[in-house]
Amino acid sequence: MKKLNFIFITLLFVAFSASSQSRKKADKDTEEWRYELEVVQQGHEGSYLVKVWSYSKKANVAIEQAKKNAIHGIIFRGVSASGRVPGQPALTNNPNLEMEKQEFFDDFFADGGKYMKFVQVSGDGSVAAEDRLKVGKEYKIGVVLSINVEGLRNDLQATGMIKSLSSGF
Amino acid sequence: MKHSSKQINKIIFTSLVIINLFYSVTFAQVQTKFFRPSITTTFIKPASNEIAKVYEGFATLPMEGRFDNRSVNSNMLNITIPPRPEMPKMENPLGAKRAIEDYKRSLKDWDNAVSKSISGSISPIGKEVFGNMFSRTSDGNMSWDKLMEAANYSATDNQALSAKESKNSANEMEAIANELVKRSYYVVYNIKSIKTYEQVYNDIDASLKALSIKTKKPFKPTPRTQEGWQIDFNYFIYKLVWDDATVNDFGDKAWLDASTTDPAERAKKITAFENYEFKFELALSGGSTANASQSNNPEVYKNAKFFKIVRKSMDQLLAELPSSMQDVMVFKGGREIEDFKMRAPIFQEKPITVKLGTKEGLYYDERFFVYEMEQDKEGKTVKKRRGVLRTSNIADNSMIATGTSPASKFRQQGGKKLYQGTLVELYEDYGYGFSIGYGLLDNFIGGATVSAEVRIPRLFKGSGKINKYLRGLYLNVNASYNPLMMGKKIFDDKVFIEAGVEQDKYDFQCISYGGSLSRETYFTRKGNLYLMPEIGGGLFTASTEDYNDPTDGEDKKEKLTAEGIYVNGSLGLGYHFTPMISFFVKGGFCMKLAPSWDADIDTKNYSKDFKTIEGISIPVFAGLRFRF
Numbered sequence: 001m002k003k004l005n006f007i008f009i010t011l012l013f014v015a016f017s018a019s020s021q022s023r024k025k026a027d028k029d030t031e032e033w034r035y036e037l038e039v040v041q042q043g044h045e046g047s048y049l050v051k052v053w054s055y056s057k058k059a060n061v062a063i064e065q066a067k068k069n070a071i072h073g074i075i076f077r078g079v080s081a082s083g084r085v086p087g088q089p090a091l092t093n094n095p096n097l098e099m100e101k102q103e104f105f106d107d108f109f110a111d112g113g114k115y116m117k118f119v120q121v122s123g124d125g126s127v128a129a130e131d132r133l134k135v136g137k138e139y140k141i142g143v144v145l146s147i148n149v150e151g152l153r154n155d156l157q158a159t160g161m162i163k164s165l166s167s168g169f
Numbered sequence: 170m171k172h173s174s175k176q177i178n179k180i181i182f183t184s185l186v187i188i189n190l191f192y193s194v195t196f197a198q199v200q201t202k203f204f205r206p207s208i209t210t211t212f213i214k215p216a217s218n219e220i221a222k223v224y225e226g227f228a229t230l231p232m233e234g235r236f237d238n239r240s241v242n243s244n245m246l247n248i249t250i251p252p253r254p255e256m257p258k259m260e261n262p263l264g265a266k267r268a269i270e271d272y273k274r275s276l277k278d279w280d281n282a283v284s285k286s287i288s289g290s291i292s293p294i295g296k297e298v299f300g301n302m303f304s305r306t307s308d309g310n311m312s313w314d315k316l317m318e319a320a321n322y323s324a325t326d327n328q329a330l331s332a333k334e335s336k337n338s339a340n341e342m343e344a345i346a347n348e349l350v351k352r353s354y355y356v357v358y359n360i361k362s363i364k365t366y367e368q369v370y371n372d373i374d375a376s377l378k379a380l381s382i383k384t385k386k387p388f389k390p391t392p393r394t395q396e397g398w399q400i401d402f403n404y405f406i407y408k409l410v411w412d413d414a415t416v417n418d419f420g421d422k423a424w425l426d427a428s429t430t431d432p433a434e435r436a437k438k439i440t441a442f443e444n445y446e447f448k449f450e451l452a453l454s455g456g457s458t459a460n461a462s463q464s465n466n467p468e469v470y471k472n473a474k475f476f477k478i479v480r481k482s483m484d485q486l487l488a489e490l491p492s493s494m495q496d497v498m499v500f501k502g503g504r505e506i507e508d509f510k511m512r513a514p515i516f517q518e519k520p521i522t523v524k525l526g527t528k529e530g531l532y533y534d535e536r537f538f539v540y541e542m543e544q545d546k547e548g549k550t551v552k553k554r555r556g557v558l559r560t561s562n563i564a565d566n567s568m569i570a571t572g573t574s575p576a577s578k579f580r581q582q583g584g585k586k587l588y589q590g591t592l593v594e595l596y597e598d599y600g601y602g603f604s605i606g607y608g609l610l611d612n613f614i615g616g617a618t619v620s621a622e623v624r625i626p627r628l629f630k631g632s633g634k635i636n637k638y639l640r641g642l643y644l645n646v647n648a649s650y651n652p653l654m655m656g657k658k659i660f661d662d663k664v665f666i667e668a669g670v671e672q673d674k675y676d677f678q679c680i681s682y683g684g685s686l687s688r689e690t691y692f693t694r695k696g697n698l699y700l701m702p703e704i705g706g707g708l709f710t711a712s713t714e715d716y717n718d719p720t721d722g723e724d725k726k727e728k729l730t731a732e733g734i735y736v737n738g739s740l741g742l743g744y745h746f747t748p749m750i751s752f753f754v755k756g757g758f759c760m761k762l763a764p765s766w767d768a769d770i771d772t773k774n775y776s777k778d779f780k781t782i783e784g785i786s787i788p789v790f791a792g793l794r795f796r797f
Contacts, residue, residue, distance in 0.1 A: 134553075
């Protein structure tokens with residue numbers, strides 16, 4: 001019985017450490033904010049459909065991190081126009097905001113953090129075949145996401161992270 | 170702001186050009202999406218009543234699920250096709266290379282000549298199809314409505330949801346509709362010859378007769394066991410040219426809708442449409458034979474009532490030919506034409522599901538390759554094969570996609586680990602294969618073995634419940650040859666000693682032939698390994714030409730043969746090297762029954778020999794399996 005317990009605990013430990021390794025990898029990739037953002041379409045009522053290309057050695061990790069990357073892009077980088085679809089400037093024009101409010105954004109982008117409120121996977125959740133690309137030894141995965149830009153803007157204004165349009169510049 | 174009709178047309182067709190450009194940039198390198206192609210079936214004017222009857226059969230023949238069938242009234246092309254060049258006979262091997270080059274050149278010339286001839290006469294048919302596609306009314310007005318319906322039906326869940334979430338959902342569907350127009354295919358069949366089986370047998374006999382004269386061997390006529398028809402036919406698959414230049418040209422000159430009210434302008438456009446020269450490009454051409462036959466022995470039908478086998482009339486057999494012709498065209502087209510290959514990404518990994526189903530005409534055990542998109546050093550996207558899948562559970566998705574369409578389940582049968590988003594693409598197999606190997610521990614069915622196999626679900630191509638249970642089932646024809654020099658271990662040593670002969674004086678050879686049913690079963694995630702239980706039976710013979718009968722007292726060599734039936738069962742384990750080649754080992758039992766000596770041996774003295782043949786052995790086999 002003791003032997004069985006030992007095996008069970010060892011297996012649990014191995015599974016846990018493997019999952020935390022994968023999580024660490026994902027976080028490391030996210031910390032580097034390696035992604036590309038492109039606009040797909042203008043959605044309804046202040047939403048935007050964007051495709052975020054994330055990089056990772058593991059395809060599943062890249063998919064997981066796509067949502068964080070997309071919100072990060074909308075806040076700090078903006079999206080350029082594509083064809084007849086207009087672009088979306090960054091919600092902040094302060095290039096140092098992320099550093100200045102590091103504590104806030106660490107919480108905001110934590111796993112299951114507030115960022116989740118403003119993003120959802122577009123379509124049926126599947127990745128299109130042309131959006132799953134192996135480049136060298138890593139994967140470049142494109143996920144189409146619907147971003148509630150208006151909601152995100154209002155929330156960041158309410159918490160004082162960005163100025164409201166009515167407050168003047 | 171009110172737009173004039175000319176401006177509206179300009180807007181529609183300019184947007185189509187932009188959509189065209191977008192899609193050609195996105196999908197220029199590797200096609201990753203499937204849009205339902207449409208097929209219009211046409212024929213070269215028949216040369217005989219029988220051929221005309223075969224063509225008539227196409228009218229009621231359903232098209233495979235992944236295609237839209239666009240039928241037309243004027244489906245006969247009044248042209249004459251010159252005979253297709255035949256491969257020259259290679260009498261002088263030194264001149265073979267040149268002969269092949271000449272053949273290829275003449276084939277290309279023939280292709281060009283036929284293509285030119287058909288393209289010229291297919292244009293009116295294109296006009297009729299185009300008119301149907303754009304719901305052209307008697308007053309010349311056209312609309313996208315019908316095509317948009319087809320686009321809605323063709324749209325995947327992702328496309329439907331994307332359109333729903335988009336501010337300009339109409340653009341999404343227009344893009345799909347435009348892709349459907351671009352995938353308008355026209356098939357032209359030409360039956361070169363039609364023969365009854367009697368004529369077929371006559372031709373074979375004539376060839377055999379000529380051969381027998383050449384080889385100075387006696388002529389043996391072919392047994393005439395079948396009745397029915399055999400045809401030799403060509404097919405030509407054309408694709409409508411619908412590029413930016415054509416879209417612009419057609420939009421400017423021939424597109425007409427209710428927004429154009431000026432009678433002079435309308436008349437001009439109607440005339441332009443009537444005279445419009447639709448362009449086509451040859452996508453594929455080929456030739457094949459098709460047969461519809463049955464046994465001509467009335468006895469077969471007397472005892473076959475239980476299985477509902479009825480003797481068909483010659484006309485009924487004739488009616489079976491269109492289906493065979495279409496199968497050939499769809500299969501070959503599916504291998505060569507990118508638009509014919511249904512494809513979708515993996516939706517879920519465990520179990521593997523893909524959003525394809527009855528709408529696309531999936532059948533159980535249909536083979537798909539899985540590809541990963543890879544960016545090469547030059548930045549080009551290429552697809553690399555990662556695995557093989559076969560359909561294991563078919564979802565009914567024959568509805569307009571809303572975002573919640575069910576997905577079909579697939580079973581991986583070899584390759585690497587597959588992830589969500591990897592491309593699943595149809596690569597149908599012939600369903601045939603063979604294996605070569607060696608068997609030990611039973612000399613009667615062992616030695617060098619060869620088997621031919623046919624995958625049963627491939628014959629029926631069914632999506633019904635019964636077909637689900639036929640998955641992975643094979644019908645095999647097996648044969649073995651075991652030349653046992655010095656007669657070792659044919660019979661038990663004891664028997665030979667009792668019979669008073671020295672075993673090592675005889676060269677026996679064992680031959681067996683039989684049939685079996687086997688089933689591939691997969692038990693690992695990647696499916697590189699598979700189990701294959703098999704059950705079967707057949708006949709075996711063991712014979713020697715130089716048997717010295719110890720009982721007759723003469724030193725005279727005679728022929729000795731033992732014959733019998735066997736029943737065997739085995740369990741095999743296979744490993745896929747590639748989708749085509751696998752290695753297998755199998756072991757099981759073989760029960761030999763009712764062996765008998767040939768008549769010229771006094772069996773009474775050798776009754777003990779049979780005991781050594783009868784009974785159960787435990788043979789093992791190993792070999793390579795090839796599937797196509």
